[in-house]
Amino acid sequence: MLAEDNLLELRNVYREFRIGTALFGTTIAAVDGVTLRLKSDLPAILSIVGESGSGKSTLARMILRLLEPSGGQVLLDNENVWESKTKDELISFKRTVQPIFQSPHDSFNPLRPVSDSLYDTALNLDLAKSRVQAEEYIAQSLKDVGLDWKRIQGRYSTAFSGGELQRVSIARALLPRPRLIVADEPVSMVDASLRMNIINLFAELKETFGISFIYVTHDISTAYYISDVIAIMYRGEIVESGAVKDVLSDPYHPYTELLLGSVPSIGEKWASRIELSGMEIEEYNLIGCKFYPRCQRRQEHCHNVRPRLVSMGDRSVACLIYRDDMDKHAS
Numbered sequence: 001m002l003a004e005d006n007l008l009e010l011r012n013v014y015r016e017f018r019i020g021t022a023l024f025g026t027t028i029a030a031v032d033g034v035t036l037r038l039k040s041d042l043p044a045i046l047s048i049v050g051e052s053g054s055g056k057s058t059l060a061r062m063i064l065r066l067l068e069p070s071g072g073q074v075l076l077d078n079e080n081v082w083e084s085k086t087k088d089e090l091i092s093f094k095r096t097v098q099p100i101f102q103s104p105h106d107s108f109n110p111l112r113p114v115s116d117s118l119y120d121t122a123l124n125l126d127l128a129k130s131r132v133q134a135e136e137y138i139a140q141s142l143k144d145v146g147l148d149w150k151r152i153q154g155r156y157s158t159a160f161s162g163g164e165l166q167r168v169s170i171a172r173a174l175l176p177r178p179r180l181i182v183a184d185e186p187v188s189m190v191d192a193s194l195r196m197n198i199i200n201l202f203a204e205l206k207e208t209f210g211i212s213f214i215y216v217t218h219d220i221s222t223a224y225y226i227s228d229v230i231a232i233m234y235r236g237e238i239v240e241s242g243a244v245k246d247v248l249s250d251p252y253h254p255y256t257e258l259l260l261g262s263v264p265s266i267g268e269k270w271a272s273r274i275e276l277s278g279m280e281i282e283e284y285n286l287i288g289c290k291f292y293p294r295c296q297r298r299q300e301h302c303h304n305v306r307p308r309l310v311s312m313g314d315r316s317v318a319c320l321i322y323r324d325d326m327d328k329h330a331s
């Protein structure tokens with residue numbers, strides 16, 4: 001396998017939404033030209049971090065083939081995820097990429113035992129020909145997340161705690177032995193005391209099975225703890241990305257600085273959480289830098305010029321402060 005082979009590649013991915021009424025509404029770019037890459041040779045955990053409304057879930061849903069991009073391309077193993085697919089190609093896609101959502105209680109039908117949902121996944125993804133055969137897979141996946149089939153079998157989702165049920169949904173995602181798991185705020189509804197167990201489980205699954213993760217969160221502390229690579233999102237754009245230790249120990253973008261400033265101490269990474277104020281629609285539609293209204297380091301031209309995400313060594317940043325540096329890098 002060539003080193004530059006990509007498991008996942010997003011090329012200038014864009015998604016707009018119409019909000020408000022037809023007459024008085026406006027269009028916002030919830031995801032506004034996102035480009036990123038996950039290599040296939042080395043499993044990695046990529047955190048996508050941003051405050052509420054920054055477009056993280058929209059991005060995750062486009063990767064999971066749940067929401068169609070308005071522009072750009074999502075490539076998995078160099079194949080366009082959004083090209084029409086045969087039934088077999090769809091199954092192959094779902095075997096490669098699996099989701100974990102925020103609310104485990106919404107991920108299971110409350111009227112059926114959770115074990116039925118596990119059987120469904122095993123049979124729909126053609127992992128087994130019969131329930132008896134499926135049971136082997138299911139028991140193994142449950143064991144991989146520290147659960148016992150005998151305890152799970154026949155029980156309804158309402159009988160589980162959030163943390164336990166989220167483990168069941170991780171077991172379900174593991175059934176096809178995917179190469180990528182996209183987890184959208186997977187611990188934000190889990191009891192604080194159990195969050196770390198689930199976060200650690202991701203790292204374990206990465207090591208044991210070579211699964212890559214996209215971990216979507218508004219919580220920079222867990223992102224710091226778990227990820228290899230981090231991408232910071234603001235108003236639909238990635239404003240900074242790179243190795244997590246580099247980005248969070250020496251942030252380049254004023255927004256990353258602001259996020260870190262909201263964490264009392266990165267050493268107390270587990271205790272702290274970030275909730276910033278809600279989004280303002282106008283900021284999505286600024287001509288220049290979307291962070292301009294909140295930026296402590298803004299310059300006059302930032303109002304009119306939209307910064308692009310540009311590489312600076314192993315890292316990338318979208319900020320005009322570095323424009324001179326970028327020119328040097330480019331030449």
Ligand SMILES: Nc1ncnc2c1ncn2[C@@H]1O[C@H](COP(=O)(O)OP(=O)(O)O)[C@@H](O)[C@H]1O
Pocket residue numbers: 017018019028030050051052053054055056057058059279
């Ligand atoms: N189905 C939708 N219809 C209209 N607007 C949407 C829809 N989904 C998301 N949005 C808007 O897109 C923006 C990004 O949302 P989202 O991707 O859910 O952000 P995040 O997950 O970072 O909180 C928000 O302003 C949100 O209101």
Ligand SMILES: [Mg+2]
Pocket residue numbers: 056057058185
């Ligand atoms: Mg979200």
